[in-house]
Amino acid sequence: xxxxxxxxxxxxxxxxxxxxxxxxxxxxxxxxxxxxxxxxxxxxxxxxxxxxxxxxxxxxxxxxxxxxxxxxxxxxxxxxxxxxxxxxxxxxxxxxxxxxxxxxxxxxxxxxxxxxxxxxxxxxxxxxxxxxxxxxxxxxxxxxxxxxxxxxxxxxxxxxxxxxxxxxxxxxxxxxxxxxxxxxxxxxxxxxxxxxxxxxxxxxxxxxxxxxxxxxxxxxxxxxxxxxxxxxxxxxxxxxxxxxxxxxxxxxxxxxxxxxxxxxxxxxxxxxxxxxxxxxxxxxxxxxxxxxxxxxxxxxxxxxxxxxxxxxxxxxxxxxxxxxxxxxxxxxxxxxxxxxxxxxxxxxxxxxxxxxxxxxxxxxxxxxxxxxxxxxxxxxxxxxxxxxxxxxxxxxxxxxxxxxxxxxxx
Numbered sequence: 143x144x145x146x147x148x149x150x151x152x153x154x155x156x157x158x159x160x161x162x163x164x165x166x167x168x169x170x171x172x173x174x175x176x177x178x179x180x181x182x183x184x185x186x187x188x189x190x191x192x193x194x195x196x197x198x199x200x201x202x203x204x205x206x207x208x209x210x211x212x213x214x215x216x217x218x219x220x221x222x223x224x225x226x227x228x229x230x231x232x233x234x235x236x237x238x239x240x241x242x243x244x245x246x247x248x249x250x251x252x253x254x255x256x257x258x259x260x261x262x263x264x265x266x267x268x269x270x271x272x273x274x275x276x277x278x279x280x281x282x283x284x285x286x287x288x289x290x291x292x293x294x295x296x297x298x299x300x301x302x303x304x305x306x307x308x309x310x311x312x313x314x315x316x317x318x319x320x321x322x323x324x325x326x327x328x329x330x331x332x333x334x335x336x337x338x339x340x341x342x343x344x345x346x347x348x349x350x351x352x353x354x355x356x357x358x359x360x361x362x363x364x365x366x367x368x369x370x371x372x373x374x375x376x377x378x379x380x381x382x383x384x385x386x387x388x389x390x391x392x393x394x395x396x397x398x399x400x401x402x403x404x405x406x407x408x409x410x411x412x413x414x415x416x417x418x419x420x421x422x423x424x425x426x427x428x429x430x431x432x433x434x435x436x437x438x439x440x441x442x443x444x445x446x447x448x449x450x451x452x453x454x455x456x457x458x459x460x461x462x463x464x465x466x467x468x469x470x471x472x473x474x475x476x477x478x479x480x481x482x483x484x485x486x487x488x489x490x491x492x493x494x495x496x497x498x499x500x501x502x503x504x505x506x507x508x509x510x511x512x513x514x515x516x517x518x519x520x521x522x523x524x525x526x527x528x529x530x531x532x533x534x535x536x537x538x539x540x541x542x543x544x545x546x547x548x549x550x551x552x
Contacts, residue, residue, distance in 0.1 A: 148189050148190040149189040149190070149191060151191045151192060151549075153189075154186035154187050154189055154191050154552075155186060155550055155551060155552030156184075156186065156191050156192070156549050156550060156551065157549055157550075160548060160549035160551070161184065161191065161192045161549045163545050163548075163549070164184070164192065164194065164542075164545045164546065164549070165182070165194045167541060167545055168180050168182065168196065168526075168538070168541075169196050169197075171536065171538075172196055172197035172198075174395075175393075175394075175395035175396060176394055176395060176530075176535075176536060177197065177396055177528050177530055177536075178197055178198050178199070178200070178201040178384070178385065178387055178396050178528070178529070178530075179195070179196060179197025179198045179199055179201075179206070179207035179384070179528065180195070180196055180197060180207065180526065180527060180528040181195045181196075181207050181209075181211060181213075181423050181525075181527040181528075182194045182195075182524075182525065182526055182527075182542075183423050183427055183523075183524070183525040184522075184523070184524045184525075184546055185427070185430075185431070185522070185523045185524075186520070186521055186522050186523075186550075187521045188431065188434070188435070188521070190427075192549075193209075193423075195207040195208060195209065195211070199211045199382075199384035199385065199529075200384065200385040201385065201387075201396075201398070202385065202398060203385075205381070207384070208382075209424070210370070210382055210422060211382055211383075211384055211422065211423075211527070212370060212375060212379065212382045212383045212384065212420050212421070212422055213384055213420065213422065213510075213512055213527045213528075213529060214383075214384075214386065214403075214406055214420055214508070214510050214512075214529060215419050215420065215421045215426065215508045215510075215512050216417045216508030216509045216510055216512070217416065217417050217506060217508045217509060218419070218421070218426065218506055218507060218508045218512055218513075218514060219414065219415060219416060219417050219419040219508075220339045220415070220416055220417075220485055220506060221429075221433075221485045221506055222358065222362070222371075222415075222419065222429065223339050223342055223343050223346070223358075223415030223416065224278055224339065224342070224453065224484055224486075225362065225433075225444060225445060225453075225485065226346055226354075226357060226358055226361065226362055226415075227274075227277075227278065227342050227345065227346055228278075228445055228449055228453060228484065228485075229361060229362070229444055229445060230346065230349055230350060231274075231449075232445065232446060232449055235349050235350075236274055236345075236349060237274070238273070238274050238275040238278070238484075239273050239274070239275065240273060240274050241272065241273055242271075242272050242273065242276075242345060243272070245345055245348045245349060246317060246321065246341070246344060246345060248317060248318045248320075248321025248322065249271075249272050249320075249321045249341075250271075251267075251268075252267075252268040252271070252283070252321070252324075252325055252329075253265035253266065253267055253268060253324050253325070254266055254267070254283060254324055254325045254326075254327065254328055255292075255293060255294045255325065255326060258293065259293060260293050260296040260300060263294075263297065263324060265324045268283070268325060268328060268329060269328055270328060270329045271329065272284075272325075272329045273329070273330075274342075274345070275457060275484065276329050276338070277338040277341055277342040277345070278338075278342065278453075278457075278483075278484035278485055279333070279457040279458065279482050279483065279484060280333055280334060280335055280336055280338050280482060281329065281331070281332065281333055281334075281457075281458065281459065281482075282325070282329050282334075282336065282338045282341075283325030283326050283327045283328060283329050283332075283334065284325065284326070284334070284336035284337050284338045284341065285298060285326045285334050285335075285336045285337070285469075286298065286335060286336055286337060287299040287301075287303040287304045287305070288304050288305045289335070291469070292326055294324055294325070294326045295326075297323050297324065298323060298337075301319055301323065303316070303319070303320075303337070305402075305509075306402075306405070307412045307414075309411070310411050311411060311412050312411050312412055312413075313340065313343060313344045313347065313354065313414075314344060314347075316337075316340065316344075316412055317340070317341055317344040320337055320340075320341060326469060327469065330459055331459060332459075332467050332468070332469055333458060333464055333467040333468050333469065333482060334468070334469040337416060338416070339415050339416035339417075339485075340415055340416040340417075342415055342416075343413060343414070343415025343416070346415070353413065354413040354415055355373055355413050361444075362444060363425075365444070366428050366429065366432060366439060366442055366444070367428060367440070368421070368425040368428055368429065369425070370420075370421060370422035370424065370425045371419055371420070371421040371425045371426075372419070372420055372421075373409060373410055373413060373418055373419065373420070374406055374407060374408055374409045374410060374420070375406055375407060375420060376407065380407060383406060383407075383420065384527075384528075384529045385398055385403055385529060386398070386399045386400075386402055386403030386406075386510060386529045386531060387530050387531070388530070388531050388532075389530065389535050399531065402531070403529075406420060417508070417509070423527055426514060426525055427523070427525060430514055430516050430523045431523065432444060433450060433454075433516050434516050434518065434521065436450050436451075437450045452483075452484065453483050453485055453486065454483045454484075454486055454488055454502065454504040454516075454518075455481075455483055455488065456481025456482065456483060456488050457481070457482060457483055458481050458482055461481070462481075463477065463478060463479055463480055463481055463490060463491075464480045464481070464487070465477040465478035465479070465494070478494035478495055479491035479492060479493060479494035479495050480495065483504060486504035486505065486506055487504060487505055488502070488503070488504045489501055489503040489504070489505075497540055497543045498543055498544065498548065499515075499517065499543060499547065500517050500518075500519035500520055501519070502518055502519055503515055503516065503517040503518075503519070504516055507533055507539055508533065509531055509532055510528070510529045510530060510531045510533065511526075511528045511529070511531070511532075511533045511535070511536070511538055512526060512527050512528065512529075512533075513525070513526045513533075513538065513539045514526070515542075515543070520550065522546070524542060524543075526538060526539070526542050
């Protein structure tokens with residue numbers, strides 16, 4: 143699809159001069175070398191009000207960011223996998239309150255870390271089983287090895303699971319390993335960013351009888367016309383993939399990271415529903431428009447409107463926010479006033495974050511600094527793509543909100 147602006151910004155409540163600040167602001171990151179390039183897309187009421195690409199997708203090759211550039215979206219895979227799971231839920235294939243051990247027996251009798259070291263951890267039995275909604279809301283007690291904040295994530299690293307899994311491991315084997323490791327907390331009592339969405343992907347496989355890539359392709363990506371979303375790039379498409387960068391510790395300039403970046407050119411053995419997808423702005427635009435329209439786009443309905451509303455309410459225990467319930471070590475989102483739904487962070491109160499947004503806005507991002515937001519109250523979506531890891535390097539997401547919302551003048 144064309145990514146050109148589809149309507150005059152003023153017709154949907156934007157000041158065009160203020161929208162232009164987005165390009166100027168992020169352009170400074172490119173001009174001084176902190177980013178190689180970026181792509182931004184802003185819509186309102188289903189119309190593209192602003193679309194921009196600037197800089198280079200591959201600085202070393204000298205190739206520019208273009209409308210069809212491919213980006214590693216990492217954790218922006220999570221909402222896609224979460225929608226896929228809820229499609230099965232709508233078919234009655236499971237209840238959100240079901241124990242996942244019913245399909246994944248490795249999680250039937252979990253233990254929870256209590257004290258001790260990575261060499262000698264002491265655990266206690268889980269008093270609550272991991273349930274499907276725990277996976278969707280990151281309240282399962284699972285964690286990530288790269289967090290570097292707890293004994294439990296140290297145990298993940300010791301088992302070979304850091305930012306990437308061990309070579310050759312598939313989703314079934316990874317799920318088995320996760321089931322053998324202790325939980326960080328009792329399920330349903332706190333929020334901890336984790337491999338839960340990878341386990342959810344494995345649940346989709348077992349419940350559907352299809353591999354995760356086949357299920358996503360047949361049930362979501364092809365029907366929605368998301369033809370660029372895939373697990374790896376090959377052939378002519380490889381030239382469209384943006385290079386991956388990290389900040390130079392001394393200068394802050396983006397420097398190429400081929401070791402991690404090159405992983406995108408080979409089919410992964412582990413289909414990571416939590417972080418494995420590559421996509422384009424046009425594809426993720428279609429995904430966010432489907433959500434904004436209550437689960438339907440261009441006559442293709444993936445979810446019912448009430449399901450989308452359920453997913454984008456705060457499901458954290460006691461109605462708490464990430465500021466009080468997060469286990470720490472997480473820098474991808476502002477925490478105060480932010481709840482978490484079934485696959486998305488959800489704004490419960492915009493004031494504590496000191497950022498403009500609406501109650502009910504939902505969003506997420508990826509570790510290479512990609513981001514999206516959907517605001518049902520304003521009928522607004524915003525997408526940002528670049529390839530700088532980690533996402534906490536620069537406050538790009540907060541600044542995207544400042545620039546987009548301050549351009550709304552109706």
